[in-house]
Amino acid sequence: ESGVGKELVAKNIHNSSDRAEGPFIPINCGAIPETMLETELFGHEKGSFTGAYAKKLGLLEIASNGTLFLDEISELSQRLQGKLLRVIETESFFRVGGLREIKVDVRFVAATNRDIKKDVETGEFRPDLYYRIGALTLRIPPLRERREDIPLLVDHIIQSKPEFKHKKLSGKAMEILTNYAWPGNVRELQNVIYRALFLSSGSTIEPHDLSPDLTSGLTVSGRRLEDIEKDHILKVFREVNGQKRKAAEILGVDPKTLYRKLHRYGIDD
Numbered sequence: 001e002s003g004v005g006k007e008l009v010a011k012n013i014h015n016s017s018d019r020a021e022g023p024f025i026p027i028n029c030g031a032i033p034e035t036m037l038e039t040e041l042f043g044h045e046k047g048s049f050t051g052a053y054a055k056k057l058g059l060l061e062i063a064s065n066g067t068l069f070l071d072e073i074s075e076l077s078q079r080l081q082g083k084l085l086r087v088i089e090t091e092s093f094f095r096v097g098g099l100r101e102i103k104v105d106v107r108f109v110a111a112t113n114r115d116i117k118k119d120v121e122t123g124e125f126r127p128d129l130y131y132r133i134g135a136l137t138l139r140i141p142p143l144r145e146r147r148e149d150i151p152l153l154v155d156h157i158i159q160s161k162p163e164f165k166h167k168k169l170s171g172k173a174m175e176i177l178t179n180y181a182w183p184g185n186v187r188e189l190q191n192v193i194y195r196a197l198f199l200s201s202g203s204t205i206e207p208h209d210l211s212p213d214l215t216s217g218l219t220v221s222g223r224r225l226e227d228i229e230k231d232h233i234l235k236v237f238r239e240v241n242g243q244k245r246k247a248a249e250i251l252g253v254d255p256k257t258l259y260r261k262l263h264r265y266g267i268d269d
């Protein structure tokens with residue numbers, strides 16, 4: 001998905017490799033028209049086409065001894081997929097209009113936020129390239145599948161802004177953050193925290209400092225029914241000082257049902 005930290009992971013793979021001293025070169029394959037992407041990657045010789053006044057080095061050469069991060073690789077045209085596969089297999093390439101084969105020593109890391117396996121099935125992505133680059137695959141889960149990371153990330157984001165280091169989130173505000181669905185993942189979380197840091201007047205960030213996306217309906221719809229039920233059972237339970245029979249009566253369920261739920265939610269003693 002978008003904003004989960006794909007580029008950050010790629011950069012970390014590079015930084016912890018024996019290529020760390022070499023360059024890390026990211027390129028977004030979905031953001032550039034095909035012919036331009038080709039000369040970006042492969043470079044060109046002087047005079048190879050109208051407008052090629054000088055020789056241009058491609059990113060394959062520039063990333064030499066380092067890592068080339070191919071972002072949105074699923075957006076590559078069939079032709080460039082073929083050319084890329086050839087580079088990976090022969091560890092060499094030709095500049096556009098070039099006659100001399102050039103050796104490359106580059107690690108490729110590729111990312112996509114599409115189901116690329118489906119693209120292979122529908123024929124949009126070359127299976128040979130898929131199997132080649134898919135030898136080692138990492139799935140970075142969306143934020144809603146790792147909500148336990150949210151407090152850590154929030155802390156990290158606050159610490160990254162020295163002028164706001166002293167600010168904290170109230171319990172209520174943190175609860176809203178951990179219940180939200182985060183369609184924009186970590187990038188969205190980052191923006192929500194930056195905004196709240198600027199808007200909050202005191203040293204505590206309160207729910208009203210969070211963007212309306214979080215505090216209107218979405219918050220509730222982002223919660224799992226089970227979590228809401230558990231919260232409510234707990235609340236009633238506290239109100240009646242833990243008398244199970246009384247709690248069941250207020251909740252309108254059979255005591256047996258309540259016992260089962262209490263057990264399931266781990267609040268039965």
Ligand SMILES: Nc1ncnc2c1ncn2[C@@H]1O[C@H](COP(=O)(O)OP(=O)(O)OP(=O)(O)O)[C@@H](O)[C@H]1O
Pocket residue numbers: 001002003004005006007008009113153156186187190
């Ligand atoms: N685990 C993390 N710890 C700290 N910051 C993170 C983490 N994951 C992501 N970020 C931050 O969130 C932002 C988005 O991350 P990144 O650009 O790597 O995501 P992406 O998956 O490449 O997104 P897109 O698909 O939109 O290109 C960046 O500012 C990044 O620094």
Ligand SMILES: [Mg+2]
Pocket residue numbers: 006007071
């Ligand atoms: Mg990215």
